Amino acid sequence: MPVILVGDIGGTHARLALARPVSAGWRFEQLQDLPAAGDMAMAVARFLDQAGRPALEAAAFCGAGPVAADGSIQLVNAEVLLQPQELGRASELSRVILINDFAAVAHAIARLPAAALQHCGGGVPVSDAPRVALGAGTGLGVAIAAPGRNGWTVIGGDGGHADLAPLDEEQLGVWRRLKERHGRVSAETVLSGPGLRRLYSELGEGPAPAAPEIAAAAWRGEPRALQAVRLFTRWLGAVAGNLALTAGARGGVYLAGGIVPAWGPRFDAGLFRTAFEDKPPFSEWLRAVPSYVVTEPQPGLWGLAALARESLDPQSAA
Secondary structure (H helix, E strand, C coil), X not given: CCCEEEEEECCCEEEEEEEEEECCEEEEEEEEXXXXXXXXXXXXXXXXXXXXXCCCCEEEEEECCCECCCCCEECCCCCCEECHHHHHHHHCCCCCEEEEHHHHHHHHHCCCCHHHEEECCCCCCCXXXXXXXXXXXXXXEEEEEEEECCEEEEEECCHHHCECCCCCXXXXXXXXXXXXXXXXXXXXXXXXXHHHHHHHHHCCCCCCCCHHHHHHHHHCCCHHXXXXXXXXXXXXXXXXXXXXXXXXXXXXXXXXXXXXXXXXHHCCHHHHHHHHHCCCCCXXXXXXXXXXXXXXXXXXXXXXXXXXXXXXXXXXXX
């Protein structure tokens, strides 16, 4: 059975696995969760040694940063440099795929089964229209998937570092304090794990707990934490709506990353959609654009496996 090595190297965690095609998509074997630190090529070599050096058909990796002209990726939020030549040597392959982490998620969203997507507002997707993937975790990832004659074309980028605008007096007050403390305010300044902590810090005195602890406090009804989560959700909706307009994403907006999927049913989809749609004269257009929470736990690995298979057999593109 074909074996593909896949690796998703984020700002905090790295996940390595052996992917095998199954009827429902992909099965990930020997999945390892490692710190995103140090020599990742050496970590890949150790992983394959522990797996018994299986015969690989292909290898695909993604990293949380822009792809440089030489094909390498310097992670934005970690001191890690990913180099395709080093990853190829570790994999004992002449060529490996190396792409942005949310480009990998965008490769997945057109192929995930319906059970891996939780609808959270809007209408039904237009099958031949662009789709947007975004997600908050250590940072804020953004990518676009556009349909073409030979399957999907993915446009990776760094939309998380675009400017963030305040939309009302509450947001303006927080935005001004963030600007005084951090300088330029980007979407990632707020829409990330560190960003949720920044919001919490600006709403009161004392140190901010970790992002999961802020969310847990919000679910208990703690006012400061609840206000921080509501600000986060509204700003996420506004940014997602901007991306939908920019991409013409009638195929939908797909929320991945480490934060919103972990919130599960606590995610306030109504608050998100209000900010998403509040863009006259395009509010009616945006009301029709569907949004989803990606519940597949490894969408990046899924996208990498699909991309690697298509590199071997272009006819498998869908």
